[in-house]
Amino acid sequence: MxxxxxxxMAVGVFDLLHAxxxxxxxxxxxxxxxxxxxxxxxDTVRKRKHEPVTGQDLRLRMVQGLKPxxxxxxxxxxxxxxxxxxxxINPDVIALGYDQExxxxxxxxxxxxxxxxxxxxxxxEGLSEDLDGTRxxxxxxxxxxxxxxxxx
Numbered sequence: 001m002x003x004x005x006x007x008x009m010a011v012g013v014f015d016l017l018h019a020x021x022x023x024x025x026x027x028x029x030x031x032x033x034x035x036x037x038x039x040x041x042x043d044t045v046r047k048r049k050h051e052p053v054t055g056q057d058l059r060l061r062m063v064q065g066l067k068p069x070x071x072x073x074x075x076x077x078x079x080x081x082x083x084x085x086x087x088x089i090n091p092d093v094i095a096l097g098y099d100q101e102x103x104x105x106x107x108x109x110x111x112x113x114x115x116x117x118x119x120x121x122x123x124x125e126g127l128s129e130d131l132d133g134t135r136x137x138x139x140x141x142x143x144x145x146x147x148x149x150x151x152x
Protein backbone atom coordinates (compact mmCIF):
# COMPACT_ATOMS: atom_id res chain seq x y z
CA MET A 1 0.00 0.00 0.00
CA UNK A 2 1.29 3.49 -0.92
CA UNK A 3 2.02 6.38 1.38
CA UNK A 4 -0.98 8.25 2.82
CA UNK A 5 -2.04 11.44 1.09
CA UNK A 6 -0.46 14.53 2.66
CA UNK A 7 -3.15 17.14 3.34
CA UNK A 8 -2.29 20.85 3.39
CA MET A 9 -4.48 23.64 4.75
CA ALA A 10 -4.14 27.31 3.81
CA VAL A 11 -6.20 30.17 5.22
CA GLY A 12 -6.86 33.74 4.18
CA VAL A 13 -9.28 36.48 3.20
CA PHE A 14 -8.54 36.43 -0.56
CA ASP A 15 -10.23 39.76 -1.19
CA LEU A 16 -9.49 41.10 -4.70
CA LEU A 17 -7.77 37.89 -5.77
CA HIS A 18 -4.27 38.67 -7.07
CA ALA A 19 -0.92 37.13 -8.03
CA UNK A 20 0.27 37.05 -4.41
CA UNK A 21 -2.72 34.86 -3.51
CA UNK A 22 -2.04 32.48 -6.42
CA UNK A 23 1.61 32.26 -5.39
CA UNK A 24 0.56 31.39 -1.82
CA UNK A 25 -1.69 28.59 -3.15
CA UNK A 26 1.08 27.24 -5.40
CA UNK A 27 3.57 27.24 -2.52
CA UNK A 28 1.05 25.60 -0.17
CA UNK A 29 0.11 22.90 -2.70
CA UNK A 30 3.80 22.06 -3.20
CA UNK A 31 3.92 21.01 0.49
CA UNK A 32 1.62 18.03 -0.05
CA UNK A 33 -0.90 16.19 -2.23
CA UNK A 34 -4.23 17.82 -1.38
CA UNK A 35 -4.80 21.53 -0.68
CA UNK A 36 -7.83 22.73 1.26
CA UNK A 37 -8.24 26.49 1.49
CA UNK A 38 -10.25 28.14 4.23
CA UNK A 39 -11.68 31.46 3.06
CA UNK A 40 -12.31 33.84 5.95
CA UNK A 41 -15.94 34.46 6.95
CA UNK A 42 -17.11 38.02 6.21
CA ASP A 43 -17.68 38.73 9.92
CA THR A 44 -14.15 37.55 10.74
CA VAL A 45 -12.71 39.88 8.08
CA ARG A 46 -14.73 42.80 9.46
CA LYS A 47 -13.56 42.07 13.00
CA ARG A 48 -9.85 41.50 12.23
CA LYS A 49 -9.06 43.57 9.13
CA HIS A 50 -11.57 45.68 7.18
CA GLU A 51 -14.89 45.60 5.37
CA PRO A 52 -14.39 43.00 2.60
CA VAL A 53 -14.60 44.39 -0.94
CA THR A 54 -16.11 41.11 -2.14
CA GLY A 55 -18.39 38.85 -0.12
CA GLN A 56 -17.38 35.42 1.18
CA ASP A 57 -19.37 33.45 -1.42
CA LEU A 58 -17.66 35.21 -4.33
CA ARG A 59 -14.25 34.94 -2.64
CA LEU A 60 -14.86 31.21 -2.12
CA ARG A 61 -15.85 30.77 -5.78
CA MET A 62 -12.72 32.59 -6.97
CA VAL A 63 -10.44 30.48 -4.75
CA GLN A 64 -12.16 27.26 -5.90
CA GLY A 65 -11.28 28.23 -9.47
CA LEU A 66 -7.53 28.29 -8.82
CA LYS A 67 -5.65 25.30 -10.22
CA PRO A 68 -3.64 24.42 -7.07
CA UNK A 69 -6.80 24.30 -4.92
CA UNK A 70 -8.40 20.87 -4.40
CA UNK A 71 -11.16 22.05 -2.09
CA UNK A 72 -12.19 25.27 -0.38
CA UNK A 73 -14.64 26.25 2.31
CA UNK A 74 -15.75 29.30 4.25
CA UNK A 75 -14.24 29.52 7.70
CA UNK A 76 -16.06 29.80 10.98
CA UNK A 77 -17.62 33.08 12.09
CA UNK A 78 -15.54 34.96 14.71
CA UNK A 79 -17.54 33.61 17.67
CA UNK A 80 -16.37 30.04 16.92
CA UNK A 81 -12.79 29.07 17.89
CA UNK A 82 -10.60 28.97 14.76
CA UNK A 83 -9.16 25.56 15.59
CA UNK A 84 -12.66 24.01 15.52
CA UNK A 85 -12.31 23.63 11.75
CA UNK A 86 -9.38 21.19 12.01
CA UNK A 87 -11.34 17.92 12.39
CA UNK A 88 -13.23 18.53 9.13
CA ILE A 89 -10.01 19.16 7.17
CA ASN A 90 -7.61 16.90 9.09
CA PRO A 91 -4.45 18.63 7.77
CA ASP A 92 -0.91 17.32 8.04
CA VAL A 93 0.45 20.79 7.28
CA ILE A 94 -0.85 24.32 7.86
CA ALA A 95 0.72 26.68 5.32
CA LEU A 96 0.88 30.33 6.39
CA GLY A 97 1.29 33.16 3.90
CA TYR A 98 4.53 35.11 4.12
CA ASP A 99 2.72 38.24 5.32
CA GLN A 100 0.05 36.71 7.52
CA GLU A 101 0.22 38.12 11.02
CA UNK A 102 0.10 34.75 12.72
CA UNK A 103 2.85 33.71 15.12
CA UNK A 104 3.91 30.19 14.18
CA UNK A 105 5.05 29.40 17.74
CA UNK A 106 1.70 30.43 19.19
CA UNK A 107 -0.15 28.28 16.65
CA UNK A 108 2.13 25.28 17.32
CA UNK A 109 1.65 25.64 21.08
CA UNK A 110 -2.14 25.78 20.69
CA UNK A 111 -2.11 22.74 18.37
CA UNK A 112 -0.17 20.77 20.99
CA UNK A 113 -2.63 21.86 23.71
CA UNK A 114 -5.54 20.64 21.57
CA UNK A 115 -3.91 17.30 20.77
CA UNK A 116 -2.78 18.16 17.23
CA UNK A 117 0.97 17.99 17.85
CA UNK A 118 1.49 16.10 14.56
CA UNK A 119 0.37 19.04 12.41
CA UNK A 120 3.33 20.85 10.85
CA UNK A 121 3.15 24.67 10.61
CA UNK A 122 5.10 26.19 7.71
CA UNK A 123 5.42 29.74 6.39
CA UNK A 124 5.67 29.95 2.60
CA GLU A 125 7.73 32.43 0.59
CA GLY A 126 6.26 35.64 -0.72
CA LEU A 127 6.11 36.84 -4.28
CA SER A 128 8.62 39.55 -5.07
CA GLU A 129 6.17 41.77 -6.92
CA ASP A 130 5.18 45.32 -6.06
CA LEU A 131 1.45 44.63 -5.97
CA ASP A 132 1.44 41.46 -3.90
CA GLY A 133 -1.18 42.53 -1.38
CA THR A 134 -4.80 43.66 -1.54
CA ARG A 135 -4.12 46.88 0.38
CA UNK A 136 -1.18 47.68 -1.94
CA UNK A 137 -3.46 47.19 -4.96
CA UNK A 138 -6.15 49.45 -3.49
CA UNK A 139 -3.51 52.11 -2.70
CA UNK A 140 -2.22 51.91 -6.30
CA UNK A 141 -5.76 52.28 -7.74
CA UNK A 142 -6.35 55.34 -5.54
CA UNK A 143 -3.00 56.78 -6.61
CA UNK A 144 -3.88 56.28 -10.31
CA UNK A 145 -7.35 57.80 -9.80
CA UNK A 146 -5.84 60.80 -8.03
CA UNK A 147 -3.30 61.47 -10.82
CA UNK A 148 -6.06 61.11 -13.44
CA UNK A 149 -8.19 63.72 -11.63
CA UNK A 150 -5.24 66.09 -11.31
CA UNK A 151 -4.59 65.81 -15.04
CA UNK A 152 -8.13 66.90 -16.01
